[in-house]
Amino acid sequence: MTAVKLRPRWLVRGDIDGFFGLALDNLIQILLIVGLCQGVLGFSAGLLYGRVLPGVALSLLVGNLYYSWLAYRVAAAEGRDDVTALPYGINTVSLFAHVFLVMLPVKLAALAGGAGAERSAELAWQAGLVACLGSGLIELAGSTVADTLRRLAPRAALLSTLGGIALTFIAIGFLFRTYAAPLVGMLPLAIILLTYFGGVRFGLPGGLVSVLLGTALAWATGLVSWDSARFAAALSPVGFYLPGFWLGDLWAGRAALGAYVSVILPMGLFNLVGSLQNLESAEAAGDRFPTAPCLAVNGLGSVVAAVAGSCFPTTIYIGHPGWKALGARVGYSVLNGVIMGALCLSGTVALLAYCVPIEAGMAIVLWIGIVIAAQAFTATPPSHAPAVVVGLLPGIAGWGALIAKNALRAAGLATPDKPLSAALVAQFRLSDTYIDGAFALEQGFIFSAMILSAITVYIVERQFGKAALWALAAAALSWVGLMHSYQWTPTDTVILLRPGAAGNWAIGYLLFALALLYAQWAKSRGMVNKP
Known part of the structure; x- marks a missing residue:
């Protein structure tokens, strides 16, 4: 008897669920960028929508398309149709670190030195570009030695670290939010648990059902309500923005490399180690990807982000086993890169956030956190x-x-x-x-x-x-x-x-x-x- 080799497909039913989960996660990061850049750093609409978000779009496309292609290649080589692409998006920890530990201090120092608000924001943006570039270069360099580290570190050491992050920074936060708005959050959580732990079918993908019901409940209960002023504000940035290449601004902000190395170096190393742990998590779930190219593209995504105007590194996401359990394969990553990129290039992020609140889809991310924490125990010796x-x-x-x-x-x-x-x-x-x-x-x-x-x-x-x-x-x-x-x-x-x-x-x-x-x-x- 000879084994029958299966042919991978670019899009399957589970990719729809996987897309909703990964896109929601990426959307949260993009909304954080919008809120922090405008509310904390004082970025103008032109700086945010014309420079930062187009850079985010390009960096998301680079990684999502590469990891989709790689998953397809691995599936074809191994004769499988169940290989799941590595999830990829904006690095949450780096986002906050760059805003509060690099960009905000630069802005405050510029204001204290007599610079105007617009010039201070520009300097903060340039410092953020340098921090993002530094992080990407550290990850690129570290990709050459990561395989050795992966061989030396026991699986429990890699997976338990992710489990701690999943329990706290992912699961508990969304659990709090679910119980803060129970009329909206509890039913989507029930749908997700029934679909992915109980095997119950609802006719449509469980993730889509959860988001649709959550959105309907949010509007019906008054968690979201019509506000013409807020709608007009969400509509005003809509347009089309092409990415630029900001090498001159990177050079202008080079002083930040020395001044903030205490932030840039550890964040780059943390991103490298975290991505390595996520590769181990993917292998424990049955999908082995080559370490060095995956980490190199991970770093390259951050370099592209910096050159194209984004201050925020990208990374291989925690959660591969969760997306795999959802039935996601290759297409969910392509969909995520293309659609999130389109949102950033068109300025429609604020409009989408107004219509679909985070509460409508957070049960998917909560479930991902549960799966990751559980894997730390189930994929290691008792x-x-x-x-x-x-x-x-x-x-x-x-x-x-x-x-x-x-x-x-x-x-x-x-x-x-x-x-x-x-x-x-x-x-x-x-x-x-x-x-x-x-x-x-x-x-x-x-x-x-x-x-x-x-x-x-x-x-x-x-x-x-x-x-x-x-x-x-x-x-x-x-x-x-x-x-x-x-x-x-x-x-x-x-x-x-x-x-x-x-x-x-x-x-x-x-x-x-x-x-x-x-x-x-x-x-x-x-x-x-x-x-």
Whole structure:
């Protein structure tokens, strides 16, 4: 008997569901860009719709079309029809980092120096271009060594890190939003769970049914209502905007590369490691893609974004197993790139957001978070379950630190008039909350999650020498400031990159390594139980 090779198709039914999920995720990022660029940075409509969003469109097309083509090639080569393209879009973490840690400081410094509002916004945009370019170049360079890292890191170390992000920054946020608007959010959530966990069919794709019902409920319950002024504002940017090439502005903003390397370098490294973890997640779901080309195109997308006017890096998204479980294959990525690109080039993003609120489709993204967190346990050996739990903790801590700072801002603190300071630590400890530990774990939590999980895997496997090497790597990253180091600013705690920045943590990891080396010696003396 010979195996029958299946021929892949460019579009299947599941691609419609996959498109709604991925497009919603990308739409959220684009709406964040619009809101932050206009509300925080003061970008004019011409700067936002004429330069930034066309650059976003081009970068989305580059990655989505490449990963679709690659999935088709892999499916054809392996004689399969179930290969799912890697999801791709705007990097959420980098989006916030570039706005608040690079672009806003440049704008405020320019205003303080006497520049007008328009010129200050222009300088902030140029600094954002440089940050985006730097991040892309780091990812391009890192693609040459990523395969080695992938071989060295246990699967639990890679997947548990994604699980922590999925539980906190994806799932819990949308769960809160669902229960904040239960009349709108609960029914779409039920449709998604019934469709993808219960196997129930509704005649149309479950994702589409969920979005349509959510939209209808949002309008019927008054969560969204007609407002002629808001509609006119959403309609005004509609037009056609071609991407430009802004090499001169990149050169003009080059000073930001040195001034903000403490943001650009770790974000580039985090994006590289995060993309590597997402490739491991895809392989665990049954789709193996070549590491170096995938990461190189990932970096290339960010380079294209910077050259074409966008300040925001792109990345391989968390969530491949979720899209695969939806039945998405190749076409969902093509649809996402083309339609999101068209929205950015036509200025219709605000109009769409007015008609279809996020509450209408957030159940899909919540489900994706659940699937990713579950995969960290199901795709690893049962004995590695403790390592998965350990790997979840830094991400949960990072999310907790973010929530704590948001709560302080809501209470009128963490402002230039009432700045954050180390004095808050003692106040938190009165309620037995060691917030300084959360702030330390927040910085570089992608690294610390992977390292702690890897150490735990090798302890479970009684390979204490390998665990010690991971502990030494943690000490090195802490010493240079890529993990656990932070400094107080009036409104936030931000990473501090310099030798000895997280010296106490570096010493702690060295002591950890010594304990592991003792365990290796004890093993050689027969003093260790077998696993």
